[in-house]
Every structure is written in C-alpha cells, then in structure tokens.
Amino acid sequence: MAFDTVRRAATSLSGARPLPYWLDDPGRPTARPALAGDEVCDLLVVGGGYSGLWTALLAKERDPGREVVLIEAHEAGWAASGRNGGFCAASLTHGTANGLDRWPEEIAELEDLGRRNLDAIEEAVTRYGIDCAFERTGEIDVATRPHELAGLRDWHRRTGELGLAQPEFLDRDRMRAEVDSPVLLGGLWDRRGVALLHPAKLAWGLKRVCLGLGVRVYEHTPGLALARSGAGVAVRTPYGRVFARRAALGTNVFPSLVRRLRPFTVPVYDYALTTEPLSADRLASIGWRNRQGLGDSAHRFHYFRLSADNRILWGGYDAVYPFGGRTDPSLDQRPETFLKLAAHFFTYFPQLSGVRFTHAWGGAIDTCSRFSAFFTTAYGGRVAHAAGYTGLGVGATRFGAEVMLDLLAGERTERTALRMVRSRPLPFPPEPFAWAGIELTKRSLARADSHGGRRDLWLRAMDRMGLGFDS
Numbered sequence: 001m002a003f004d005t006v007r008r009a010a011t012s013l014s015g016a017r018p019l020p021y022w023l024d025d026p027g028r029p030t031a032r033p034a035l036a037g038d039e040v041c042d043l044l045v046v047g048g049g050y051s052g053l054w055t056a057l058l059a060k061e062r063d064p065g066r067e068v069v070l071i072e073a074h075e076a077g078w079a080a081s082g083r084n085g086g087f088c089a090a091s092l093t094h095g096t097a098n099g100l101d102r103w104p105e106e107i108a109e110l111e112d113l114g115r116r117n118l119d120a121i122e123e124a125v126t127r128y129g130i131d132c133a134f135e136r137t138g139e140i141d142v143a144t145r146p147h148e149l150a151g152l153r154d155w156h157r158r159t160g161e162l163g164l165a166q167p168e169f170l171d172r173d174r175m176r177a178e179v180d181s182p183v184l185l186g187g188l189w190d191r192r193g194v195a196l197l198h199p200a201k202l203a204w205g206l207k208r209v210c211l212g213l214g215v216r217v218y219e220h221t222p223g224l225a226l227a228r229s230g231a232g233v234a235v236r237t238p239y240g241r242v243f244a245r246r247a248a249l250g251t252n253v254f255p256s257l258v259r260r261l262r263p264f265t266v267p268v269y270d271y272a273l274t275t276e277p278l279s280a281d282r283l284a285s286i287g288w289r290n291r292q293g294l295g296d297s298a299h300r301f302h303y304f305r306l307s308a309d310n311r312i313l314w315g316g317y318d319a320v321y322p323f324g325g326r327t328d329p330s331l332d333q334r335p336e337t338f339l340k341l342a343a344h345f346f347t348y349f350p351q352l353s354g355v356r357f358t359h360a361w362g363g364a365i366d367t368c369s370r371f372s373a374f375f376t377t378a379y380g381g382r383v384a385h386a387a388g389y390t391g392l393g394v395g396a397t398r399f400g401a402e403v404m405l406d407l408l409a410g411e412r413t414e415r416t417a418l419r420m421v422r423s424r425p426l427p428f429p430p431e432p433f434a435w436a437g438i439e440l441t442k443r444s445l446a447r448a449d450s451h452g453g454r455r456d457l458w459l460r461a462m463d464r465m466g467l468g469f470d471s
C-alpha cells in the first residue's frame with residue numbers, strides 16, 4: 001500500500017474502539033445469574049447464541065409445558081451472534097450456488113424451506129416485538145472485476161433456466177444508481193432473500209422472549225462435560241449439574257461437548273469496522289437510498305451495509321485461521337487487517353474521505369468443509385448438535401434449531417428427510433495439515449481473484465473432492 005493510503009487509513013481508525021459496535025450499546029441487558037446447585041429439566045440447551053436461543057424458544061412454542069434450561073458460558077449473544085454483519089439470509093446452504101453444487105436434487109426444496117425460515121424469523125420479530133431494526137431490503141452481489149461481472153451474468157441466466165428465484169441483474173449504470181462507487185461494475189440484487197438487522201438486539205430479544213416463555217437461563221455457566229445419566233444426560237458446570245432428558249448443543253465454534261464432532265469445524269476469524277453516522281450530505285454523495293446489503297463476489301470479499309443510524313459496517317476480506325484452531329479474545333483485534341479494510345473502504349467510497357471509524361472488531365466463524373450446517377445426534381439420540389454455518393448463520397440457525405428439535409423428538413419431518421440434513425462434511429485433518437491445507441487454499445483463492453477467476457490445480461482437486469474453504 002502507498003504511504004498516503006496507509007496514513008489516511010490509520011487516521012480514519014485512530015479513534016476506533018476495540019469492540020463490536022453492536023455490543024457497545026446501552027440497551028445491553030444484564031446477565032442472568034449463574035447456576036447455583038443442580039437443576040433438572042426436560043431439555044437442556046447449551047449455548048446462548050442464536051442456535052441455542054431459537055432452540056429454547058421453539059421448544060417452548062412446540063410444547064409450553066416442557067421444562068427448558070439454557071446455560072451460556074459467558075453472556076447470551078456475546079460471540080458470533082452479537083458481532084456479525086447482520087445479513088439475515090434465506091439461504092440455508094451458504095448461497096444457492098453452493099447448495100446447487102452439493103444437493104442439486106434438493107435445491108428447490110432447500111430454497112423453499114429457507115424462504116419460509118426467513119419469513120418465520122420476520123413473523124417472530126413482529127409477533128414478539130423484538131426491536132432489532134429488521135429491514136427486508138435484500139442484498140446485491142457486486143462485481144468489481146470483469147470476470148466477476150461475467151460470473152454474475154452467468155448465474156443470472158442459470159437461475160432462470162433452473163427455475164430458481166432469479167435475482168435482478170444491474171448493469172454498471174443501474175448499479176451505480178443504487179450505490180455510487182467507482183469500483184462497482186454491476187450486481188445481482190436479491191430483493192427478498194436477505195434482511196438486515198441489528199444482530200445483538202436480535203439475540204437479546206430472543207433471550208427476553210425465552211425468559212417470558214419460562215425458559216430458565218443461566219449465564220456465566222460453562223458446560224464442562226457431558227455424560228449419560230439414567231434415561232437422559234447430565235452436564236457438569238462449575239456450580240452444579242443439569243440433569244436433562246434431552247440436550248441440544250448450540251456451541252458453534254467452541255469445542256463441542258461431544259469430542260468426536262470437534263474435527264468437523266475450524267475457527268476462521270473475520271473482521272469488521274463501522275463508521276461514524278453519515279450526515280445526510282455524505283449519504284447523498286453515495287446514493288444508497290434503498291439500504292440493501294452488499295457483498296463482493298470475489299473469494300476475498302467485503303460485505304457492507306448501513307445501520308439504522310446510517311453508519312456503514314464494512315467487513316470481510318481477510319479470513320484468518322489460527323494454527324491449532326485456537327479461539328482466543330486476543331484474536332478479536334488485528335490492526336493490519338483493520339488498516340487494509342480502511343484503505344479498501346476509501347477506494348470504494350472516495351466521496352467519504354475524512355469519515356472516521358468508531359469501532360473495529362473480529363470474531364470467530366465456525367467454518368466447515370461444505371460451508372453449511374451439519375446436524376448430528378449422540379448418546380443414543382438424547383443429544384443433538386448443529387454447527388458449521390460458516391459465516392451465514394444469522395438466518396439458518398433458526399432452521400438448525402428446528403432440525404435439532406426434530407432429531408431429539410425422533411421425528412421424520414420434511415427437514416430431517418433431507419440429504420443435506422442427513423449427510424456430514426468431511427472433517428479437517430490434524431495439525432500441521434489443517435493449517436497447511438487452509439493456507440494453500442487461501443493463497444490459491446487470492447490468485448484466482450487476481451487472475452480472472454481461473455482456478456489452479458489445487459483448487460480444482462479440492463472442487464473434485466467437494467472440499468472448500470470460506471468464511
């Protein structure tokens with residue numbers, strides 16, 4: 001990067017707080033007290049992110065008499081669920097293209113279930129009065145290089161041929177009429193398939209609803225070990241045990257209480273910035289009246305959107321895998337990535353020169369080798385687990401919660417009949433192979449971005465094995 005570019009990026013970041021913007025909010029609820037002594041319940045939910053909260057909420061909706069306990073190691077919504085981009089997508093498969101590659105015979109059903117899932121989220125947000133700035137404004141996949149534009153045109157044609165929901169193609173002029181950036185060559189606007197929301201407020205709202213429905217929520221209560229107990233299971237915490245007939249694990253990127261599931265996901269750190277609120281003049285200088293979310297169609301992609309108070313959230317690009325698959329709060333800050341992100345921001349929006357960033361943060365994404373969630377049972381069907389959402393779990397975790405409840409009930413439903421639900425991704429190898437494979441893949445993907453999208457031998461071999469890497 002040129003010296004002036006670095007200096008401008010550094011200046012724009014100089015006042016940024018090292019915190020997720022969404023969590024730095026006076027409305028952050030106080031944590032519920034930790035468990036004190038033993039508990040007995042019908043269903044124990046481990047994890048207070050969207051996965052766990054939707055599971056507890058839907059369990060109560062399905063059967064209000066069921067005794068449900070939720071334990072959370074820290075505070076509900078502090079992890080990925082409180083620090084993501086807030087793109088709440090209908091897709092259950094990390095995008096239609098990924099779903100089509102892996103489950104072509106099910107894609108129409110998967111897309112339909114995904115749309116119904118997003119509708120159900122919107123309906124629950126309204127019904128329970130969850131104030132999370134839900135806006136169903138859609139998302140535009142944008143092209144900044146000619147080969148990306150050709151890829152978008154091709155995808156537009158294919159969705160039409162396959163009878164899938166067809167996004168609207170925007171040529172350069174129409175794209176720039178939506179969002180005026182000199183780097184944007186065109187885009188595909190999916191108007192109904194994505195909503196934007198305030199992620200932490202969704203998590204906090206779900207927690208409030210769970211409490212209202214009678215879920216007993218214990219925060220600062222890590223589950224340390226899981227074992228059979230009579231006809232059910234018991235989870236040990238530092239303060240007592242929870243005995244439950246059934247347990248659902250929504251622990252995402254953190255080590256699963258079922259050890260054999262650990263190699264199926266790796267943590268990949270993703271980073272984001274938010275600007276100060278834009279004045280009306282600054283906002284007018286870039287258009288963006290329709291408030292869609294945007295995402296680059298490159299492998300190393302940026303995602304960006306407006307907040308309710310007209311800040312721009314600007315994230316993505318670097319996807320960092322820490323050797324050994326560590327998750328550690330020290331990894332939430334990465335100044336070299338923040339500088340890079342800020343520099344890219346001003347290339348996209350030169351009109352916003354002088355704008356300051358107020359927050360800079362990162363978080364771990366539970367990446368799996370098929371990019372979309374997988375579902376498992378353990379302990380003879382008494383425990384269900386869902387993870388592997390790979391950066392697209394804001395919406396899909398509600399579907400995952402339904403699947404976990406179906407599995408625990410031993411029911412065959414339209415969800416559990418899916419091959420997508422019954423199959424599993426390939427696990428990651430142990431170190432140093434995981435690190436070496438991921439680094440090699442990242443380098444190849446970066447090369448593909450700058451060489452007209454051409455995939456090298458390594459990526460083609462990975463494609464043949466159905467293996468991938470994404471954030």
Ligand SMILES: Cc1cc2nc3c(=O)[nH]c(=O)nc-3n(C[C@H](O)[C@H](O)[C@H](O)COP(=O)(O)OP(=O)(O)OC[C@H]3O[C@@H](n4cnc5c(N)ncnc54)[C@H](O)[C@@H]3O)c2cc1C
Pocket residue numbers: 046047048049050051052071072073074075076077078079080081082083084085086087088089221222223224250251252253254255257270271272362363364365389390391392393394395396397
């Ligand atoms: C920076 C970033 C940006 C993202 N952007 C988007 C986006 O725009 N759109 C999108 O769809 N997805 C996005 N994602 C992904 C999305 O946030 C996740 O898929 C989703 O939040 C996963 O929810 P979860 O409940 O499974 O996980 P989490 O929110 O991580 O919750 C898991 C919880 O389990 C708790 N826990 C773990 N182990 C234990 C234990 N043993 N005992 C008790 N509690 C435990 C943790 O403390 C944590 O609170 C992003 C993620 C990140 C990090």
